[in-house]
Amino acid sequence: MSRLSLTNLPVAPAVDPRALSIGIVHLGLGAFHRAHQAVVTERAAVASADTRWGITGVSQRSGKVRDQLAPQDGLYSVLERGLGDPSVQVIGSIREVLTAPEDPDAVVTRIADPAVSVVTLTVTEKGYRAAGHGLDLGDPEIQADLTGRPPRTVVGQLAAGMARRDEPLTIVSCDNLVANGPFLRKLVTDYFEALGKVPEVFEATRFPASMVDRIVPATTDADRDEAARLLGVRDEAVVVAEPFLQWVIEDDFAGDRPAWERGGAVLTGDVAPWEQAKLRMLNATHSMLAYLGALRGYETIAEAVRDDELSALARQLMAEDVVPTLKAPDGLDLTEYGASVLERFANPALKHRTTQVAMDGSVKLPVRMLGTVRDRLAAGAEPRVVSLAVAAWMVYVLKTPIVDDPQSDRLKAALAGISEPAAVVDALLGVDSVFTPDLRDSTVFRELLVEHVSSLTAGSSTSVG
Known part of the structure; x- marks a missing residue:
């Protein structure tokens, strides 16, 4: 069976992927992001006709996701499993995939790109390398980033990207942490203080809190077979999710952003x-x-x-x-x-x-x-x-x-x-x-x-x- 790609589209994405420019960097390109923020971002692009919000996804550990998506022109499908028959939708909002261990400087360069105004994260609780209420400055990877190598931790990547920018960012944590936005700001503050230099742009950079909810189990071979049956082509990057999806975001942004509320998110003053x-x-x-x-x-x-x-x-x-x-x-x-x-x-x-x-x-x-x-x-x-x-x-x-x-x-x-x-x-x-x-x-x-x-x-x- 042939592979899903831009030239082999039995079910087209809701927005033409070729029309999207990169405006978002997402750190932690796992199944959850592909079934959640990437979906809401695509829905927002359709509702607003705003094509500035294509996503650069960054895999923090291995090239597996890149190897799945690259032959498919960044396309993948979301297989929804509810009480009725399953349904499948092709998503095209991810326009670039970077693998941090292979090219860490490319990640920093993309965060520093003036066209990028939003960074989102799903790196799980352990990806923040925290100790108590602050950054674990004794963590060997944090120490290595602080010594000047191209950064491989998410806090190091954010700090290095900000240091190259003239305009502030909005950085949205989507992980299950209490007050995740302010918490991430504290971690980045600790990093800059340990580095001994805080860029001017940091003060104006915003870290809104957010809350995400969708059950996204690990994809199995049976799921891939089911998606292939529904699509008529093979998708090696399919993700599985329940029909329910929720995203609540603090309305606190440094600049332009996607019209996420038009894609189903809730914007609020208190998350x-x-x-x-x-x-x-x-x-x-x-x-x-x-x-x-x-x-x-x-x-x-x-x-x-x-x-x-x-x-x-x-x-x-x-x-x-x-x-x-x-x-x-x-x-x-x-x-x-x-x-x-x-x-x-x-x-x-x-x-x-x-x-x-x-x-x-x-x-x-x-x-x-x-x-x-x-x-x-x-x-x-x-x-x-x-x-x-x-x-x-x-x-x-x-x-x-x-x-x-x-x-x-x-x-x-x-x-x-x-x-x-x-x-x-x-x-x-x-x-x-x-x-x-x-x-x-x-x-x-x-x-x-x-x-x-x-x-x-x-x-x-x-x-x-």
Whole structure:
């Protein structure tokens, strides 16, 4: 079967890719970006007839995505899987692909391009190389960037690009971090201070917060076969997604931008309530189902949700521990939102693997769960269900031979020779890059963790009463 390309288009993109000029650089060219920001950007171009917002996508790790997209003229398809028949759409908003490890200077040059006014990021929590509330200046890659090599970290790339610019940028983090825009600004500030030189353009550069939501499972060979059947051509870069898509962006830009609101995004003066609801309800519940589901041998999140006990725990987590800590954003009913979260997770067509969601727990827990723990403790409540979710992560780390986590070596070293529940809890609470002193010193939290770890390691019921 022939390959998808500009000369072989059974289903044309909504906008002619050849008409698009580069106006956006995106760092972290994974499946999520291709199923989310790139889609909204294309919809905005169609609605506004503005062709300035083609995307240069930057792969931070390998040339795999470039090798998939290059023979296809940057085209790829989004295979939507909902409750009905699947549908497929060809997207053409990505007009250039760069691979940072192979040509890091090309990335900086493109960020510095005067035609570029927006940079977006989906590099996952670990890609920010943070330590606590600031940049990890002891990170070897950050240190290497600071010594003057062509930068390979996202913070280094942003700083080097800004240093070559006369006009400010708008830099939009789309990762699951609390106040991600201000947080990224702090990391870049730390980098410039360590470098000893802050470019004039930095003060006017804007870092709006944003919140993103769409379930994008890893693409399988079966998905590629399905897309080929629907398209009539082979697409090696197909991404899979649910029909739901949400993007909330703080309306704070340094200059021109795409008409994202015409592509389905929400522009608002305050992203925080949306962000908190999503992180604490959707993301925390996703992680809890991943850990508990994996411990029960479930391959996918949908299988875990079909477990009556686990779905009941997910509802308890949101209703009993999370909702009391939230302020609902205008237009969002938290009870209805919680129900919609579980409906989306139950979509059997997505096959979102528990092990995929369980990745990088040491950086996900602080932003998804531990804020809820603190708020419940401060209110004098016992955070029973969210403590179970944290305990499930602990047991998952204990029982999984190879943990896909940036701190896997440290976690495994902490647990070396340990199996008794209280010792497991104390060992992992002692990992200060995950747990802060207030949580380590909380008798209530520790006792809950020991109780839950004991039940989970014994294989008994996970009920929290």
